[in-house]
Amino acid sequence: MNKIYRLILAMSLFAMLSGRLTAQVELECDEPLIENASPTYYIGQGDVYFEGGDYARAVRAYSCALEIDPNFASVYASRGYAYAALSDSENALADYNRALELDETLIAAYNNRGALYTRLGNFGLAIGDFELVIALDPDNAVAYNNRGIVHAAEQNYDLAIADFQQAIALDPTYATPQASLGAVYSALAAQSYQNFMNISGEEARLPAGTPNEVLQAVDDSLRNGDFSVWLPLLTPAR
């Protein structure tokens, strides 16, 4: 009979081993689970939460790093982006500015602040930030893509196309500018069909149907003047 109890007890070990192991690694700001942790411990955590889309938790983790080292410039850039993702533009902007006070060559802060300005519709300031990135790092494909987005949002399609092509030339493996370029061509198509319709009337025939039918097929959202359609094509920096 003993064998049965042994088996039962042994089985309980297996179950135990698979249960509640994570409870003990609960993460707390004031108490790292390792000794002599440097602020990067919290940055590592923050990056994981950021990656998983848990921006509120990422903000907390980055804040813990800043509590230890309030002058860690790149952490402000990361936390700023997490704030921006939470639609907290005010804190985001404050963090980017603080990052740049500490390190005026911090590319991620210019890039992310430029993305925020784009969201807020401050296109001039956005272009200024992306141009600073390009001045600091002339091969920065992300900055070209992002500046191109601002141009596209302002319907300066020629400038946008030039930027996207430059981004592709700098980094052929970077996918976003390919999509950006496609979107500009769609916008241009929409614009031309609109012009055609303005001149020839809504009932004029095109090879693929009426202008309205063709326009719907292109991308209806690209012709209504709402620049937010471009925002998903902005690339953040970390």
Added chain:
Amino acid sequence: MQKRLFIILILFVFAFPVLAQEQTETPEPLPECPIFEDQSTEVRVSYYMGEGLAYLSSEQLSAAEFSFTCIIRVIQPDYMPAYMSRAIIYTRYRDYERAIEDYTQALELSPDLLPAFNNRGILYTALQEYEEAAADFDKVLELDPDYMAGYNNRSILYAVQGDWDNALSTLQTALERSGIEDVYDQLTDPERPSDAPEIEYNIVNARAYALIGIVYSARALENYQKYLFLARGSADQRIQSAAGALESRFTFETRLDDGTWLLTADFSPVGEQEDDQP
């Protein structure tokens, strides 16, 4: 001639392990761990520990494994907490052999690391390698005779091997050392005033009572079974039903395989020896 043979032998002895190594070892390529690459070891270790523990807490086990492996293989191979942390992941994968390897590595780096002995003992128990498990649990109690989870684990190992006497005496020692007997006596003292101050105690320490109960039940059943065996067809009906009830209890209610408290592991990366509250 003899000298030449000797030299050849020497050469053979030295060459053989090299040849053997080349044939058997196919080393995995080093992982890429580029974050804060230009900074100090401490900064990088902290980053990957933070990252790994966050992945672990969000159940992204393979990502967490990668973080700890970065430290072990690239950044600082003698950083003990990385082994302790990766062992948790291997345990979760039920890859107990590799978990044991990591605990063993941790122990090479910190020879008195109680949680590594304790957790490795649990794994050996799970693998039914009872001698190794016993050595680990004994070491735990040698390192800290007041580590109550250590008594529970040791007694469970005795019970698993059918050694009820030692299981009971180990649990009795736990009751005495933890002071929980005294707490019980005070709380149940009829003279105790109703406004007496609350007594603080750790609930983990009370588990020894439950384990003693289980051991006695198992022992009771063992004796009922002996009686039923010898009495054959003419056994007392009441004993038969008592044995049946116990047997079904051991098959169902007291299986204890929901894993809430039977064996207690310590999974903090540096071995905090925290008590495991249910």
